[in-house]
Amino acid sequence: MSNSFRTTNSTGLINKDKKIYFTFNGTIYHGYEGDTLASALIANGVHLVGRSFKYHRPRGFLGVGVEEPNAMVQLHDGNKSEPNIIATEVELVEGLKAKSQNCWPSVQFDIGEINNVLNRFFPAGFYYKTFMWPKSFWMKIYEPFIRKAAGMGKAPLLPDPDRYEHNYEHCDVLVVGSGPSGLASALAAAKNGARVILAEDKPNFGGSLLTDEVTIGNMSGKEWASDTISQLKSMPNVILKKRSQVFGYYDHNMTVMIERVSDHIENPSKYTPRQRLHYIRAGEVIVSTGSIERPISFGNNDRPGIVLASAAKEYMKVYETLVGKKPIIFTNNDTAYSTALEFIKNNIEPIIVDTRDSSNGELVKEVQQKGISIKFNSGIADTKGHLKINSAIIGKLDSSKESFISEETVECDCICMSGGWTPTVHLSSQAGNKLKFNDDIDAFVPDKKRQKETAIGAANGSFTLNQSLAEGFQVGFDLSNKFTDQNNPTNSPNSNEPSYEKHEKLWCMPLPSGKKPKRFIDFQNDVAVSDVELAIREGFRSIEHVKRYTTLGMAGDQGKTSNLNGLQYVSKIEKKIVPEVGHTTFRPPYTPVTIGAIVGREVGNHYLPTRKSPIHTWHEENNAVFVAAGLWQRPRYYPRGSEDMNSAVNREAANVRKNVGICDVTTLGKIDIKGPDAPEFLNRVYTNAWLKLPVGKARYGVMLREDGMVFDDGTTSRLSENHFHMTTTTAQAANVLSHLEYYLQVVWPDLDVNVLSTTEQWSGIAVAGPKSRDLLSKLFPDVDMSNESLPFMGLVDSSIDGIKARIYRISFSGELAYEVNVESNYGLYTWKKIMEVGQSFDIQPYGTEALSTLRIEMGHVAGAELDGRTIPFDVGLNSMVSQKKDFIGKRSLSKDAFTESDRQTIVGLVPLDKKTKIPEGSHIIEDNSAVAPIPKLGHVSSSCWSVEYNNPFSIAIIKDGKNKIGKNLYAVSPLKDISIPVEVVSSHYVDPEGSRVRS
């Protein structure tokens, strides 16, 4: 059967000198360069490509492009495996592997076909009716069954090895579709000087000009298309994109286009992306997306070998392939006669069945002149042939066309049907265009636009070539004139095409006598005429409800061939006109899009930016285990030898309490604040007083949101009269900056203050522990480090090896501690210097875990306590709240709920056995033996192993906390199924007087 369905002519776009071998369902075939998987299979006589979604009926090709609802295949295998690929859109490439979907054990013999025999048990709404009861069956029986039966192909389980890219484009005019109107508008717009992008889904530009026998000027349609493309190619203001589908139209004229960059190339270079997603912001979008032929519903109209007439023509003209050798043409209009003529050209005599009483169209006459008789006033009632059509039952229609008078069986190997044409309005509709029904063509066309989008040509319902070209040149010029001042119109050339008579308003054939075969409307979703009837019989009236109940027009297909036939049938049963029925919503994407293309390069480490401190390399070299803190990578701990995390953390924390530790605090947010009103601004932002902070001093500050919840905390220092250095927590750095900018720009623009993030300009190094003073004195011999000269919350400028350094005496660990700030570029050097000099003081680096341990046992609050649900009172910061001045959020603090004395407040917890660590998030309850629901007193926010007392310690926020100190309660974690008896203690577990930081 090797390519026995090829035509003998070579007027198409395939290259018969280059064979391409491929595999389908394990059999090796060959096609030619320029073939699609679909055309190559058809050329080899293969029509059976898959099984239908619900009934597992044998299915073949219906179309030739994006409209194909049936021929979805699984491509490739292993990590390149890809499901649900439309075979008509796959260009043949050497070694391509494809297989059928939704069938087992094979597409020829599929067990699931039992569904077809049992089809009367699977009506519309079957799932809703059947899987309701008994309720207990859902999780164990129904759900796994449906899951197994659902879907078509199989998603690959391995990571996608291919590369995808994103591209952002801007243009004056985007033209979607390169048929006659698209080419005309692109040419007119480009000649008038506009920046134009022309997008074509197929591998060849030209659209219908590649298949229609027309002349434009003194050229054939095909020649004019190629001439126009060469003109456009030579213009620097034009971008031509083929294999590129504009699939989505979003707000503010943002369209998204997928370009198949290397799918058709045998061995693409390593860095060539497989596909590229283009975000195109266009000044104006011209929708010249053409139209799609409508099928006709008749008995068993879904057998392999039943195709759209236009598809049959394109297979012959472009791919030199015959869909069959004994064709029946079945139509309600004139255009299908061009397919008949193409068969005749290939010495094949088609049988023509026309529902109309007669037609005087030019093509009809031409066919008749060739001696072909036409069965007018007839329709196809039913078909036969299990895996491929072998005969049709042709019936003579009665005068009402509601039933057949007589029926005859005719042998055939294909049926080419045409129910007229549907403008492709998907993009216009996505853009918000309110469509209107055009009674002449029995279809919806764009009408009231919401965005800068203009439909032309067949997409606009203009089905003649003259009209399409005229609209194209006119609209291309008009729209481009908005962007250029050249005022240079291009005239539309004369064109010639056959004239057409009107179609008949008949899209659903009567049933054959005595039988009730399925007459499909939506092939992809297996929706037949009887399903639509049932939905309406059961009371679904809105077309949107009928759509969801029957699944008509859903999923990847988006009703490309089925939408109008469905609407038309509903309107017929309901005895309403179509515009009253309305239409369903067209949603992006117009065609399925690879998830990889949507993700682009944002995979793995590129998913988010990574922020590293200037000291990062030292941490890496010294065995740090890192933890993500927002985008930052911070050392969590530095294990030595075979140490586990707990022992490493305890060692690091204990060393801070005993000797001296060093911690990279570069990630803390830093904001430079300048201006004469800076003190006043801080006074409004923070809850405590700032006007009288002396120059050269730091102060701890707490800021609230307007709702009274603690927003952030940190120390801020006064560097000079009008110059402050604010620090924020790592997590809130960006939010605090936006917050400050909001108040300065929006609320109090009269304040003369500027704020600027300096987080990345400073590298911060905390040096903490009883030996820190001695170490710093050695590092900075010029600075008097005595308590009198540099007291707690003091700061001093100095230098180390000529590097400017600012030393703050601040402490998060509760120990005598300093923070050395240097310019970021010197961070690593300074750190190394401190480590070197610190050796004689037994210095050790400590990570975020030890940092937490130290602050928890001191009772210092952090993110876990400042979780957006606590006011200063709750977390022991009431002394920070000024009674004398107003500040952001102050008014909220006097609200009733915020002044209740038994609010949940911060306490410490120690397990009674002094051994069991309390999981963070545990609930605190009073009575362990109470029956659920047990009243919850609060929760554990932070837990650590206290290195000071060598037992577990936690911070909790519990109801009426202060009055619970000394009591025994329970910490329960239902997740871990444990209940721990605990004693409530002060949250300031170590050094409650704070004497160490001031020592």
Added chain:
Amino acid sequence: MLEIKCPYCGKRSQNEFSYGGDATIKRPQLGEEISTEDWDNFVYYRDNPRGKHSELWHHVSGCRQWFKVSRDTATHEIFDTCKMNEDFNV
């Protein structure tokens, strides 16, 4: 994705901006005596109109300026944008 005209930088894609809510909300004066109801209206209660809405946007990945946008919440049409100390033209 919306295209927003920052009054300082020009047209940019939405992903450079963050939304800042109703631009007509006025914060009570500092130290002002205010009823709980009025305060709650300021802190919590916002209209959710369908149609024209004056709102704040912050050019976070740009000039870091807050500014005003007049936008249709149903169609996303942007009628005008202006600096904080200016009024919309339309």
